[in-house]
Amino acid sequence: MTPTTEAELAQMIAGANGPLRIKGGGTRSIGHVEGDEVCTAALSGISLYEPGALTIVAGAGTPIAEIEKVLSAENQRLAFEPMDHRFLLGTTGDPTLGGMAAANVSGPRRISVGACRDFMLGVRFVDGHGTIIKNGGRVMKNVTGYDLVKLMAGSYGTLGVLTEVSLKVLPDVETTGTLRLHGLTDRQAVQALSAALGSPFEATAAAHLPKGPSGDPVTMLRIEGFEASVKYRAGKLQDLLKPYGGADFTTGDGAEWAAVRDVTAFADQPGNVWRISAKPSQAPELVAKLDATTVQYDWGGGLIWVLADAGRDLRAALGDFDGHATLIRGSVDAPTFHPEAPALAAITDGLRAKFDPRGILNSGIMC
Known part of the structure; x- marks a missing residue:
């Protein structure tokens, strides 16, 4: 079913006799959902x-x-740089x-500007009754x-089917630069990233690849803004990072950050993919428990992507920790999303x- 209007969608939902599987572009097939397909592509x-x-x-x-x-035609962008799951x-x-x-x-820039939800100003959606609901508007702080x-x-379409979204956007940047440190252990890398992110020099992304493009560990920080500001902050961060072996610096289009954003290192690789949110300080310890095939740290260590053997439930290996693990790709005898605490x-x-x-x-x- 592909409704062409919001009213048509509302009628479909109100008249449904069984489960509905909501689909947009079909690029984020996370979890297993039964039911008749409702595609919102025509909206x-x-x-x-x-x-x-x-x-x-x-x-x-x-x-x-x-x-x-x-947005690009007006030198603007979606600041939270959404991931492409394809x-x-x-x-x-x-x-x-x-x-x-x-x-x-949300992508690597989430640590500096916020998540997708922080830029959503308003929504229109149809709930499970078939009722059309509008909330928010076109400016910040307008919700009562x-x-x-x-x-x-x-909510992954479990509370309602979105029909329209209003977003705040931001101007694009003049210059993008990347600092790279080489050969650090996971623990050293998280410490270096934390030091940089805790400084006043405004890194907009912070990642660590235990196996970088060359096969050796590479730790990266992104700086964005006006050219003079980027170069000044890069110099200050290079001074700050000398205890970790020093960092080289280049400017460019930031294409390597698209690879971090989309986790392309895991593409076409067999195994299950897990997305783990945790405290950065605890991330290396958690990864050490997993016997993972490949790992990628983003958000200064707060987001861990893990490629592991198929069929393994990593939650059992992680045990209780201050965070959650989501199965993004693959299947095990466990929920896709981390079980919630009873109160939640x-x-x-x-x-x-x-x-x-x-x-x-x-x-x-989400069950």
Whole structure:
């Protein structure tokens, strides 16, 4: 089913006799969902773009590439640089605005500017009753009552089907530079990244690859802004990082950060892919427990991508820790998403009972 209007979508949901599987561009096939497919691809198009107000409004089925092209023409961008899952998951199609918002997809710049949800100004969606709901608007801090915008971000279509999203955008940058440290252990790398991120010199991304492009460890920091500022901050960070062996510095288009964002090192590699959120200081210790094939640290160590043998539930190896592990690719006899604490699970169940009492929207994906 491919509704062409919001009203048509509402009728489909209201009249559904069984589970519905919500699909946008089909690029983020995470988890296993049963049901009749409802595709939002036809709910597409940019309805409002005001460069001066740094605001864009578009249908949920609008391809991200289309939005980025329009923004680029005005020297603007989606500051949270959403990940493209196609490389990692081996999917086709076009990533869409609705899928990005529903999964709260955010890239390396999340540590400096925030996540996708922090740039969402407003949403329109259809809940499990078939009711059309609007929340938020076109400016920041305009929500009274419940902030359903933040609630929908990361709900993976279990509370409602997005039809429209309003976003705040930011100007693009003049210069991008990257600092690289070589040969550090995981623990040393996280310490170096933490030192840089705790400084006043504004790194916008921080990653560590235990096996870099050359096969040796490489630790990277990104700096963005006006050329003079980038060079000044790079020099200060090079001084700061001398205890870790020093760092080289280059400027360029930042293509290597797209590889970090999309975890392309894991593409076409056999095994399960896990996404682990943890305290950076605990990340090397957690990774040491996993006997992983390949690892990538992002967000200064706060986000760990792990490629492991198929069939292994890494949560058992991790034990109790202050974070969560999500199975992004592969299958094991375990939930896709990390089990919630009882108090949080009760809140989640209560929300679903209100927004989707029949349990028909992407049923099972977050259980």
